[in-house]
Amino acid sequence: MGNNQSLDIKNKEFMLVGGLLVVVAGLMAFFPSMDDSSTDWISIPLVGFPIVVSCILLAFASQESRDRKEIIAAPIRLFTLCASLVPLAISTALFFDWLILVDWDLMYNEYALEKEYLWIESIGASWHVGMDGLSFPMVWLTTFLVPVTIIMTWDEKDGATYHPLLLMMGGALIGVFVALDLFLFYVFWELTLIPMFFLILKWGGKDRRYAAQKFFIYTFCASVIMLLGLITLYFLQPESSGSGYGTVTGRTFDMTVLFSNANAKNMGDSVFLGKDMQNILFAMLMLGFLVKLPAVPFHTWLPDAHVQAPTGGSMLLAGVMLKMGAYGMLRIPIAIFPDALVFYQDIIMIIGLISLVWGAVVCLGQTNLKRMVAYSSVSHMGVILLGIASMQPIGYAAALFMMFAHGIISPLLFAVCGSFKHHYHTLEIDSMRGLAHHSPWMSAHMMVGWMGSLGLPLMAGFVAEVAILIAFYMAFGWWVLLPAVTLIVTATYYLWSMQRTIFEGSGEAQLPPTMHGDEPRDITWHENTGMLILGVLAVVYGIYPDFFGMFEMMSDWATLLVENAIFPPEVNP
Numbered sequence: 001m002g003n004n005q006s007l008d009i010k011n012k013e014f015m016l017v018g019g020l021l022v023v024v025a026g027l028m029a030f031f032p033s034m035d036d037s038s039t040d041w042i043s044i045p046l047v048g049f050p051i052v053v054s055c056i057l058l059a060f061a062s063q064e065s066r067d068r069k070e071i072i073a074a075p076i077r078l079f080t081l082c083a084s085l086v087p088l089a090i091s092t093a094l095f096f097d098w099l100i101l102v103d104w105d106l107m108y109n110e111y112a113l114e115k116e117y118l119w120i121e122s123i124g125a126s127w128h129v130g131m132d133g134l135s136f137p138m139v140w141l142t143t144f145l146v147p148v149t150i151i152m153t154w155d156e157k158d159g160a161t162y163h164p165l166l167l168m169m170g171g172a173l174i175g176v177f178v179a180l181d182l183f184l185f186y187v188f189w190e191l192t193l194i195p196m197f198f199l200i201l202k203w204g205g206k207d208r209r210y211a212a213q214k215f216f217i218y219t220f221c222a223s224v225i226m227l228l229g230l231i232t233l234y235f236l237q238p239e240s241s242g243s244g245y246g247t248v249t250g251r252t253f254d255m256t257v258l259f260s261n262a263n264a265k266n267m268g269d270s271v272f273l274g275k276d277m278q279n280i281l282f283a284m285l286m287l288g289f290l291v292k293l294p295a296v297p298f299h300t301w302l303p304d305a306h307v308q309a310p311t312g313g314s315m316l317l318a319g320v321m322l323k324m325g326a327y328g329m330l331r332i333p334i335a336i337f338p339d340a341l342v343f344y345q346d347i348i349m350i351i352g353l354i355s356l357v358w359g360a361v362v363c364l365g366q367t368n369l370k371r372m373v374a375y376s377s378v379s380h381m382g383v384i385l386l387g388i389a390s391m392q393p394i395g396y397a398a399a400l401f402m403m404f405a406h407g408i409i410s411p412l413l414f415a416v417c418g419s420f421k422h423h424y425h426t427l428e429i430d431s432m433r434g435l436a437h438h439s440p441w442m443s444a445h446m447m448v449g450w451m452g453s454l455g456l457p458l459m460a461g462f463v464a465e466v467a468i469l470i471a472f473y474m475a476f477g478w479w480v481l482l483p484a485v486t487l488i489v490t491a492t493y494y495l496w497s498m499q500r501t502i503f504e505g506s507g508e509a510q511l512p513p514t515m516h517g518d519e520p521r522d523i524t525w526h527e528n529t530g531m532l533i534l535g536v537l538a539v540v541y542g543i544y545p546d547f548f549g550m551f552e553m554m555s556d557w558a559t560l561l562v563e564n565a566i567f568p569p570e571v572n573p
Contacts, residue, residue, distance in 0.1 A: 047129070
């Protein structure tokens with residue numbers, strides 16, 4: 001019986017491999033050949049492949065009983081890891097011109113590897129993708145974090161469905177960052193909710209149902225308001241005909257066309273759609289993005305989601321998903337409605353300051369390690385808003401780099417939280433003293449994570465925070481003292497908490513009551529591997545911010561945005 005069962009499982013694994021190859025080959029048949037210079041290196045390799053593979057794996061696992069899912073979890077986990085490495089390898093190779101020659105020296109509203117396919121002709125919706133200095137860092141960060149998250153959560157229960165959901169999440173996130181069509185952008189924006197909802201609902205803590213529902217309701221309702229803004233923008237644009245315009249509506253969802261039209265109208269004394277309408281649409285779109293970011297007072301879903309989410313869910317949520325909010329701001333409303341940006345500049349600054357201060361103050365009173373990291377994320381999102389409010393090229397470049405740096409440091413901290421919960425069965429900070437005595441590797445990674453989060457020199461967070469403070473001073477003068485003092489106070493608290501938890505009483509370490517007298521062990525090999533990769537990258541980008549060409553790419557894009565969209569040449573002060 002056992003042999004028959006093993007043979008059956010083995011045959012299904014072969015069928016799975018064959019099915020994956022057939023599907024991928026079939027999808028590639030719809031696109032130019034691999035040896036063609038016009039090959040679409042985005043649609044299938046970066047977006048379609050992880051989503052399709054995850055769907056096949058989920059469909060395969062869903063047909064099995066609970067016992068058999070445990071048997072097939074190992075090969076599915078390995079398949080998922082291998083599939084996640086494909087987008088990472090391709091995105092890295094594209095940047096370094098290892099596959100094809102890619103021109104990353106772009107002008108405003110130009111995109112590398114741009115591809116467009118007609119989708120819904122009647123309304124002017126298309127499959128339009130491309131990458132620039134705003135999107136590529138987020139794409140590469142996503143492709144990097146997904147395999148690291150899989151490695152970090154290698155032994156997660158129900159891996160047959162858990163790890164494919166992580167892969168699906170990665171593909172959906174990349175879709176958001178490469179979409180150059182408003183309709184396509186919104187489709188992927190909503191698609192990201194599905195895997196994260198199920199990750200929280202099935203693998204979360206005891207209050208996972210409440211957290212999953214709160215996460216979905218908050219973000220979905222905000223998305224609906226954003227959708228209303230996008231639809232209003234769609235119908236208010238001048239009716240036209242030609243490529244990209246709907247045959248029935250005479251309008252288009254194409255971002256590049258909208259950017260060009262808006263840029264032309266925003267020059268001189270004219271204002272695209274009028275100042276009042278710009279202000280209304282800007283507010284509607286920004287509301288959706290502020291909830292996703294999240295910023296105070298729209299942040300209350302985040303701590304619950306983080307505390308209840310599994311480790312992998314928290315890593316991707318903090319590392320990439322939150323950045324969708326800032327990305328959306330920079331991609332759509334700021335580029336199309338510069339007059340509204342000027343109108344709301346002070347409000348954005350105030351929201352950023354409140355988020356920074358409130359997140360930091362609430363963070364000081366937390367005893368739950370995960371909730372503490374969650375509120376620190378709210379504080380860091382406030383810092384990003386300060387960079388956006390500055391309306392300075394260095395401010396936008398710094399905001400992008402803060403998104404990138406936080407996308408490395410925050411997953412590291414949540415990985416530490418997951419390991420702490422796994423090995424010590426608690427997240428209460430006060431219950432542990434002398435962590436270094438029992439878990440030296442975990443302690444080392446915790447130190448690196450907190451030092452990066454508090455903005456210690458030679459860490460990625462320091463570069464971003466200093467640049468944003470410079471931009472903030474250029475725009476608002478000595479108001480910069482408020483965020484500067486807040487960052488210093490929170491850094492002091494982080495150091496004090498770290499000293500208490502890791503070093504205090506290390507000779508006679510205080511174990512939490514949840515251990516029941518059992519001797520704890522240090523983190524596993526896969527936990528150590530995932531944390532080590534993240535920690536090394538946080539240090540590398542702290543020492544050399546332009547590693548992999550990231551900061552230069554961000555700076556070039558930020559300069560083009562400010563000089564061409566926010567302050568066009570005719571009105572540049």
